[in-house]
Amino acid sequence: MKNSLEGKNILIIGSGIGGLSAGILLAGLNYRVTIAEKNQLPGGLMRSYRRAGFDCPVGVHYVGALGANEPLGRMFSALGIDVQEIFSRMGSEGVIDRYIFDDFSFDLPANIEAYEKNLRDSFPDENQAINVLMNNLREISQRMLDPAFLLNQGDPFQNIDYLQPLGDFLDKLNVSPRLRAVISVPCQLVGVPPAECPLIFHHMVLASYLFSAWRLREDGARMTDAFVRRFQQFGGNLLLNDEVEKITLKEKTIAGARLKSGREIAADFIISDIHPKILLPLLPPDTFRLTYRQRILDLVETEGVISVHASVDAAVHPEMAHNIYRLAIDQQGTIQDGVFYQIRRGTNQSNLLSIITKSLYGEWSPWENTYSGKRPKEYEEKKQKIARDLLRQAEAVFGHLKNAKIVDVFTPLTIRDYINCPEGSCYGIMRSSRQLMKITSVTKMPIEGLYLTGQNVLAPGVMGSLLGSFDVTRKIIGTSRFIQEIKY
Numbered sequence: 001m002k003n004s005l006e007g008k009n010i011l012i013i014g015s016g017i018g019g020l021s022a023g024i025l026l027a028g029l030n031y032r033v034t035i036a037e038k039n040q041l042p043g044g045l046m047r048s049y050r051r052a053g054f055d056c057p058v059g060v061h062y063v064g065a066l067g068a069n070e071p072l073g074r075m076f077s078a079l080g081i082d083v084q085e086i087f088s089r090m091g092s093e094g095v096i097d098r099y100i101f102d103d104f105s106f107d108l109p110a111n112i113e114a115y116e117k118n119l120r121d122s123f124p125d126e127n128q129a130i131n132v133l134m135n136n137l138r139e140i141s142q143r144m145l146d147p148a149f150l151l152n153q154g155d156p157f158q159n160i161d162y163l164q165p166l167g168d169f170l171d172k173l174n175v176s177p178r179l180r181a182v183i184s185v186p187c188q189l190v191g192v193p194p195a196e197c198p199l200i201f202h203h204m205v206l207a208s209y210l211f212s213a214w215r216l217r218e219d220g221a222r223m224t225d226a227f228v229r230r231f232q233q234f235g236g237n238l239l240l241n242d243e244v245e246k247i248t249l250k251e252k253t254i255a256g257a258r259l260k261s262g263r264e265i266a267a268d269f270i271i272s273d274i275h276p277k278i279l280l281p282l283l284p285p286d287t288f289r290l291t292y293r294q295r296i297l298d299l300v301e302t303e304g305v306i307s308v309h310a311s312v313d314a315a316v317h318p319e320m321a322h323n324i325y326r327l328a329i330d331q332q333g334t335i336q337d338g339v340f341y342q343i344r345r346g347t348n349q350s351n352l353l354s355i356i357t358k359s360l361y362g363e364w365s366p367w368e369n370t371y372s373g374k375r376p377k378e379y380e381e382k383k384q385k386i387a388r389d390l391l392r393q394a395e396a397v398f399g400h401l402k403n404a405k406i407v408d409v410f411t412p413l414t415i416r417d418y419i420n421c422p423e424g425s426c427y428g429i430m431r432s433s434r435q436l437m438k439i440t441s442v443t444k445m446p447i448e449g450l451y452l453t454g455q456n457v458l459a460p461g462v463m464g465s466l467l468g469s470f471d472v473t474r475k476i477i478g479t480s481r482f483i484q485e486i487k488y
Contacts, residue, residue: 008032010476011257011267013244013282016044016419017462018453019273020227021469024079027234029477029485034267035236036259038243043224044273044419045426046462048216051408054352055219056309058410058418059426061342061354062090062215062323063462064208071144072208075466078488080230086223087214095322096213099185100397101329106182107322112137112210122182129173133183136162140203141211150470150488151479165433166202167195177333185325188338190460191302191425195334196432204459215344239263247282247450254449257282269449271472275428276442276452278420287447296442300435302427304412306359308387311350312343313402319345326397339390341397350403355390361412361423372417383409427460451475 008031012019015037027033041047045059065072066083076083090096091110099106106122109115112134119130140162143149166187170180184194186205194202216223228238242263247270248255256266272279276296280288288296324341340356367379387409395401412424421428429439443452453468474482 009265009267010034010269010271011036011244011265012271012273012453013257013279014038014044014273014454015042015228015238015240016273016454016465017046017227018465018469019044019271020224020231021075021079021466022271022273022453022472023231023236024227024234025469025473025486026476027231027236028080029473029481033231033234033236034239034265035231036239036242036244036257036265038241038260038420039418040241041224042228042238042240043220045415046220046227047224048220049408051309052311054309054311054346054350054407055221056352056408057216057220057354058307058415060216060220060223060462061340061356062096062213063087064205064213065144065211065463066214067212069145070208070211071149072463072466073212074147074488075150075470078470078486079227081226083214086217086226088217090213090215090321093321096209097185097323097325099182099325099327101178101181101327104178108185108209110210110213112141112207115210119179119182123176123179126175126179129175129179132173136199137203137207137210140200141207144204144207144211147488150467150486151474151483162200162203163198163433163436165195166197166199167193169199170194175333177329177331180333181327181329181335184333184335185327185338188325188327188335188340190431191427192430192432196430196434198431198433198436201431201459204463208463244282249284249287249447252287252447254447267449269451269476271451271453273453274419275421275454277422279452283447289446292442292446295438299438299442300430300432301361301421301423302425302430304359304361304415304424305356305426306383306386306390306409306411308355308390308409309407310353310355310387310391310401311346311403311405311407312353314346314349314351316402317343317351317353317398319343319351324397326393339393341394352407353394353398353401353404355394357390359386359412361416361425364411364413364424367413370413372414375413379413383411428454431460 010031010033012035015035023033048055048057067073095107097108187194187197242259242261244257246258320343326339328337342354344352346352387406416424451472453472
């Protein structure tokens with residue numbers, strides 16, 4: 001077993017939930033931790049933003065498995081973050097998500113037993129396939145509830161069958177198009193099509209929401225503030241509006257970094273909470289072998305999204321206790337298009353309707369070399385036209401949207417500029433079955449003292465980011481100390 005490295009000074013690049021979580025863990029273990037953030041405010045996709053008096057969410061619309069004995073809840077506890085202060089539990093009416101297809105609908109309920117019942121009631125002739133699916137889900141659920149999950153992160157390579165794509169799995173079960181469509185919806189949450197989504201991925205995402213589903217009580221700024229406050233309680237140093245321009249090495253070992261302000265920071269370890277493709281130019285050109293460098297550059301991204309926030313009359317359109325997915329499928333049950341809807345409490349007169357759907361980076365190529373706040377009117381006109389079309393489509397779900405008014409719209413270019421993701425993807429690198437081994441090799445940095453956090457190999461989103469932070473902490477301090485001192 002590799003011993004933990006010596007040294008006390010740690011620099012973290014990026015203040016998303018992955019960077020802040022790693023900072024909290026390591027500062028709490030008496031390391032001297034500095035986080036450098038290029039933006040004026042911390043939080044990355046975790047943070048919401050205000051427009052016209054509304055808090056518009058970016059990357060946290062709802063999360064799963066935040067219960068006290070559930071994996072995300074245990075990680076929050078280890079970080080010293082109060083779940084109840086930030087989140088409220090969904091499912092009080094028995095529904096978390098409503099899937100609306102052209103000729104049928106399906107409700108994702110608040111627990112695994114109810115999910116099984118809904119499946120059997122909706123698809124009474126497919127009990128054999130449902131038996132296999134539920135056995136898998138229960139096995140993965142038990143593995144996720146095991147405290148050892150944070151150490152081995154579920155060890156997805158134990159069962160090679162779980163690495164097969166969901167599409168192949170459903171083909172073998174010979175499911176109907178409708179059942180295929182219902183089972184495939186969680187792939188929408190991670191940006192990986194069923195034909196490429198590893199079964200372990202799908203099962204973990206679905207199991208997480210069946211454990212418990214949670215929404216922000218207020219906004220992402222409050223969530224960010226809780227993480228920043230905890231980091232600073234341990235003496236962590238947060239530098240805003242000052243990005244890392246160059247990482248310095250000494251004999252292939254991390255030595256420190258130079259920031260845009262000209263400040264030099266000595267570091268024994270550097271944790272990168274930014275996209276690997278953005279990390280590359282920060283290092284000397286000869287740092288990596290050409291094959292390793294190309295492996296990073298060849299990684300495929302998940303598709304981007306366009307997100308529309310609109311105010312609607314609160315009396316006619318009250319806050320919804322569940323989310324809605326409007327989905328179009330082909331004759332085989334493959335999801336061709338999907339739109340996510342959420343209505344949250346806003347002001348006394350108006351609530352906030354959020355709409356998210358796929359938007360390819362290439363659709364915005366005419367403005368690829370422009371930046372947020374400085375884009376021409378043609379870009380704004382296209383953005384507003386798409387937003388108006390999406391609002392009209394939403395009326396098929398909600399009826400006439402009384403007093404609807406577009407508050408804000410963001411595109412893949414917005415996300416690209418905000419978090420330095422090369423193609424503006426909320427989920428970054430596509431964690432598909434054909435890329436799993438490549439991603440695994442990329443995350444093992446061949447530089448002493450350099451680590452990657454953010455979304456890990458096994459899971460995207462909030463859970464993946466926290467798993468990545470816990471894993472980096474374990475690597476730095478050693479497994480024995482991690483077991484003794486990280487109380488989860």
